[in-house]
Amino acid sequence: MTSTTTMGAVVVLTLALMVITEVTGVQIYEQQQREEVVDLQRQHHQQDDNRDERRLFNSSGFCNTKNYTNMPEKGVCLSYFSCLAKGGVRKGSCWLGFGTCCVFERTCGQCSNATVTYFTDRHPYSTMLDSCGITIHKAYNVCQLRLDMIKLDLSEPNVEGVCVDQYLQVTGADTQIFTICGSNSGQHLIVPARTSFRPITISIINNNDATVNANSRWNIKVEQLSCNSSDLAPMGCDQYYLEPVGSVKSFNYATNPSSAIYNTTYPPTRLGTRGTRHLQARYSICVKPWSHCGLSWTPSIDQPSFTITDIYDSSFPLPGFQYDSLCATNYNNTFTDYLMIPGGSIFTPSSTTGIPASIFCGLKFPPEVRASGYQVIFITNDQEAVDNDADNRGFHLIYQEQTNCEC
Ligand SMILES: [Ca+2]
Numbered sequence: 001m002t003s004t005t006t007m008g009a010v011v012v013l014t015l016a017l018m019v020i021t022e023v024t025g026v027q028i029y030e031q032q033q034r035e036e037v038v039d040l041q042r043q044h045h046q047q048d049d050n051r052d053e054r055r056l057f058n059s060s061g062f063c064n065t066k067n068y069t070n071m072p073e074k075g076v077c078l079s080y081f082s083c084l085a086k087g088g089v090r091k092g093s094c095w096l097g098f099g100t101c102c103v104f105e106r107t108c109g110q111c112s113n114a115t116v117t118y119f120t121d122r123h124p125y126s127t128m129l130d131s132c133g134i135t136i137h138k139a140y141n142v143c144q145l146r147l148d149m150i151k152l153d154l155s156e157p158n159v160e161g162v163c164v165d166q167y168l169q170v171t172g173a174d175t176q177i178f179t180i181c182g183s184n185s186g187q188h189l190i191v192p193a194r195t196s197f198r199p200i201t202i203s204i205i206n207n208n209d210a211t212v213n214a215n216s217r218w219n220i221k222v223e224q225l226s227c228n229s230s231d232l233a234p235m236g237c238d239q240y241y242l243e244p245v246g247s248v249k250s251f252n253y254a255t256n257p258s259s260a261i262y263n264t265t266y267p268p269t270r271l272g273t274r275g276t277r278h279l280q281a282r283y284s285i286c287v288k289p290w291s292h293c294g295l296s297w298t299p300s301i302d303q304p305s306f307t308i309t310d311i312y313d314s315s316f317p318l319p320g321f322q323y324d325s326l327c328a329t330n331y332n333n334t335f336t337d338y339l340m341i342p343g344g345s346i347f348t349p350s351s352t353t354g355i356p357a358s359i360f361c362g363l364k365f366p367p368e369v370r371a372s373g374y375q376v377i378f379i380t381n382d383q384e385a386v387d388n389d390a391d392n393r394g395f396h397l398i399y400q401e402q403t404n405c406e407c
């Protein structure tokens with residue numbers, strides 16, 4: 001209980017400092033979103049103090065430090081000479097001063113067999129090479145890599161939502177991984193590597209000239225997860241959220257709605273060739289089950305936080321939420337892009353019983369969707385503009401684990 005109280009105090013102090021320092025409207029807005037999630041997380045943790053303690057003591061051999069931009073960085077506690085021999089960077093001490101916090105940073109053309117490696121853009125020509133990648137050699141009994149995008153700002157996808165100019169590519173994994181581009185700082189990706197015997201390469205592909213990609217930046221934490229790890233994602237999960245409460249964004253969900261250019265008359269007409277936001281990628285999002293009571297999904301407050309199909313224009317009111325067969329009948333009798341929540345039920349503030357629904361599309365998410373499962377699947381059709389899908393920002397949802405199971 002004491003540790004929870006202390007952590008609560010630290011969270012409150014941190015939030016207070018952040019509010020003081022963040023001065024722009026966008027930053028304050030993002031802060032509100034974070035508070036929304038942190039507040040839900042705090043409520044949940046108060047219901048189960050033991051869960052905090054399990055996580056606090058679930059680390060060994062790792063140490064925490066800061067990188068060159070003052071962002072948190074995870075190192076491995078090693079002896080001075082061991083860190084030196086393995087090509088790590090020594091950052092502070094650990095083991096009561098007997099060890100050094102050894103951080104492994106790698107950039108274009110380098111390799112690593114460390115448990116935690118940071119793939120950075122610090123090579124002087126990282127955005128000018130056709131490909132800037134690192135090679136990861138798996139340690140014994142490693143089943144997955146977890147890629148946490150500390151920073152990943154790459155060029156936007158084309159008007160069809162397909163990554164062309166520049167993208168993150170992973171090869172050598174058990175399965176083919178979809179490519180990622182655009183703004184994805186804070187996102188993560190699970191790379192299955194149970195059966196792969198080849199080294200795994202993680203690359204930024206620069207397909208366009210340096211001018212287009214010049215402002216791109218990345219710092220990706222690559223962690224090798226043991227086959228025995230309790231944080232190992234179930235098979236088929238491309239993302240795995242570990243907390244009982246959290247926020248899930250589609251890839252390339254940016255602070256502002258899409259930069260797709262449209263005029264202000266109705267119907268809106270695309271004037272530009274760039275700016276479609278959500279990627280044409282099919283992937284599965286999973287949440288770690290704690291209570292096994294299922295999840296509640298609600299839209300984030302940063303409206304429009306759900307634009308999957310059709311054209312969004314802020315000057316026109318959003319239509320109602322679209323689900324199941326409506327996703328075909330209202331869109332030329334074909335399913336294009338949609339979010340699948342297997343076994344879901346829609347709840348509105350006035351409803352006491354749920355409306356069964358598993359497929360969600362359009363420009364609005366229901367007030368709440370509850371599901372007994374812990375997986376959401378995003379399905380797309382590899383095109384946007386030809387379906388008249390412009391300004392599709394993607395989705396930003398808040399999940400919360402249910403705690404009162406009904407028998
Ligand atoms: Ca779309």
Ligand SMILES: [Ca+2]
Pocket residue numbers: 161280336337380381382383384387389
């Ligand atoms: Ca599409």
